[in-house]
Amino acid sequence: MTSYIVRRLFATLPVMAVVALFVFFLLRFAPGDPAAIIAGDDATAESIAAVRVKLGLDRPMVEQFVVWVGQLLQGDMGVSIFSNLAVTRLIAQRLEPTVALTLSTLFVAVALAVPIGVVAAWKARKLVDRLAMAFAVLGFAMPTFVLAYILIYFFAVQWQLLPVQGYAPIKQGFWPFVESLILPSVALGITYMALIARITRASMLEVLAQDYIRTANSKGLATDRVLLLHALKNAAVPIVTVIGIGIALLISGVVITETVFNIPGLGRLTVDAVLKRDYPVVQGLILVFAGAKVLVNLIIDISYAFLDPRIRY
């Protein structure tokens, strides 16, 4: 297993290299010029050119790329064109809210979805199942920001139970931290809840038709043991896969949620950087996102071996 993990980690290097290559050149081929933005609306061609020289953007693209990669290998992601702050520092500052929001959203989604999916499969084609799946479809169809505003209106404005927006870092105390995450996590989590619940139901239905479930029932085992141990453990691989895909989707979903709830996370940093064509920041962020996705994939693959003894690496 250890050698598998080491091999997988090494295998991520070419992936990251390709990502770096693509993001670098795509950004530069995309329309928009940071020099023009810095120089301002009434800038002349000369002043824009001067900014370009100052930023090093006048050099050949290949040279710029080599310089950037050289810095990367030393752990340096460069400096923001606009704020002159190190990209690594900018990202580090914004990391906590995004990681906290992603994890709490995932928690909300999984905690709701798996029980809903299991019960729906158990009571397949009965009223409970139809209600659960209707709820899931509704959750999936509802845009995150609409749900977010509905939640804010009732829980924050009308009943004043939770803060309207903002983020409280964990060092300000655990409860304010949790309070600030509840609404955004629920708003964002409902979509993934729907996805995971449907897969859980489908996977459970398939497993419940298997011979070994008949065996478990012929032993007179309690229903919860049959469902939660005999069936759910077998149904887990597709469910975990979808949860993994969910994490990947979340990283983009976080952008809207962070904006609606005014959370200073990576999502908003990304949007700002893209709008300003702040190349070093965008490049750094995309590498971080890509690295996170690769890591999540690895964790998911490793988890298979724990869920299914037939899978060995």
Added chain:
Amino acid sequence: MAEASILEVRDLHTQFRTLDGIVRAVDGVSFHVARGETLGIVGESGCGKSVTAMSILRLIPPETGRIASGSIKFEGEELTRLSEEEMKRLRGHRISMIFQEPMTSLNPVLTVGTQIAENVVRHLHVPWSAARDRAREMLDLVRIADARRRLDEYPHQLSGGMRQRVMIAMALSCDPQVLIADEPTTALDVTIQAQILDLMIELKEKTGTAIVLITHDLGVVAETTERVVVMYAGRKVEEASVEALFAEPLHPYTRGLMRAIPRLDVEADIAGTRPRLQEIPGLVPILTKPIIGCAFAPRCGFATDRCRSEAPPLVEGSAGHTVACWEVERVRASA
């Protein structure tokens, strides 16, 4: 005879709803099993023998099927009237079951030890450590070598024969009074089949568990059972002791089944050929339509107009040998 019997099925009707109508999978079957006895239930695929077994344990999926009428008495207790909770306490404890497919009947993600021990914990209310000891004992009993190590293995690490041994160990772990074995050896190699059957018979002698052996294989029946029920199209067509049945099968269907068994003891003729096996002409009837008369009549060489219009009752052909056939005398005379 009813006093000695541990399991008594009377006039059982089990039906399934399908898009084509109601399938009468079991259509008025009665039989009984005596304490410690081995009863064989024989018939072709689709004759209702597995459904009969599932009905006894009340494992017919309620979404599609139900026991429409009839009585199933186990130790004098009417199973059709028990609550689901009471049935759960009985399944795997006093009546247990093993299935045809050892490859798929064990849970692939749980260890063998867990799957045996959970049955013991559930029904005998002992702690897990004691249940694990019991599981190891059971693996020894079904002669799985190195039982202690096997407990922590998963089904995919075992061969088909070993898995069926594990199934037997699991089924017998709470000393049931009745073991229902639904085609327990069909999916196994011939040499393994014999080992598993021998094991079942040996354990039966040791534990006194009655066995209901469901099979399509008359060879298996001849070797292992004491009494045989022959089923056709959801009905019982013949019942006899195994000696009587093989000495003189009375139902044309039973005779057809026997002619379909390959025999090595029949001499080859001068040309070196043996008599060809004979198949039973025609197909098993479609059970969505009510069957008028004898269900076997369309495939039967002895059939008369009466066979096609009036269902034959079970009659005693000789002592303890019942058969549902209007033409018993002609069948018997035809040899």
